Ligand code: HPA
């Protein structure tokens with residue numbers, strides 16, 4: 478069977494490793510939840526919401542993203558949000574998803590940590606039963622808030638530590654270096670959690686170095702600006718460090734001016750374990766297969782390149798080795814049959 482490139486990408490078994498569940502809130506669901514919960518939102522229509530999604534940097538986006546999350550109130554809201562993502566991801570060939578959630582965005586509005594995580598966990602169980610799609614949770618600290626606040630959210634997570642794979646670090650990067658969170662990441666590591674951090678999206682290569690040396694991360698989220706430092710690229714490649722790259726996010730947040738200038742294939746050529754992810758698909762105009770398609774077209778990627786990206790997504794995941802091996806065989810089978 479020979480499929481066209483679109484079908485090849487959709488059917489390619491893949492993991493998604495960089496996805497903020499709050500960033501999968503589509504305008505239609507935002508309106509439905511606002512009505513269900515009696516919450517006012519500053520938009521007249523779904524079209525109005527989409528028109529507001531023109532960003533010139535990360536902070537522009539974050540302001541709108543945090544405001545959008547205000548419609549999420551009940552456990553059912555978090556369940557419905559995550560289920561909508563899982564249904565969409567399954568249709569894109571996602572077999573495993575490691576999803577970030579930002580508890581502070583909700584607990585600071587008076588929503589209980591348990592409400593958030595119970596809603597997400599019930600959707601995760603449903604996604605596995607419905608689609609065979611496995612998933613894991615990454616608790617992300619908001620880096621514009623204090624170290625003390627990060628410790629508070631880690632304490633709230635205590636009853637759920639066996640259901641959380643990792644901690645992460647997101648929100649406004651510049652001015653909030655990884656060093657600010659070294660102690661809370663060490664505490665998370667002592668509790669057996671893996672570690673990821675956004676670094677080198679807008680922040681300098683030094684933030685990537687800090688994420689490695691001070692946070693002892695298992696993956697770097699984004700990592701684009703690591704490409705400015707040849708020694709750092711060699712270090713990341715030598716360590717087999719996974720980068721969770723998000724092409725459409727990079728375009729929408731002006732990290733790159735044009736996808737034609739995106740460094741993804743240069744990353745692969747330099748031996749970096751790059752992956753392709755959607756970041757905040759409801760805000761950036763595409764889910765994971767849209768990201769594969771956009772970057773394949775912009776940079777002329779081959780089917781072998783796309784299969785490498787899919788393999789990297791499994792080898793960079795927190796799945797057990799046997800599950801990774803099973804998924805890698807599925808990628809190889811699709812490459813030879815697809
Ligand atoms: O791309 C991102 N960067 C930083 N923080 C975020 N929170 C959601 N998406 C992002």
Ligand SMILES: [Zn+2]
Pocket residue numbers: 495497647675698756
């Ligand atoms: Zn992100």
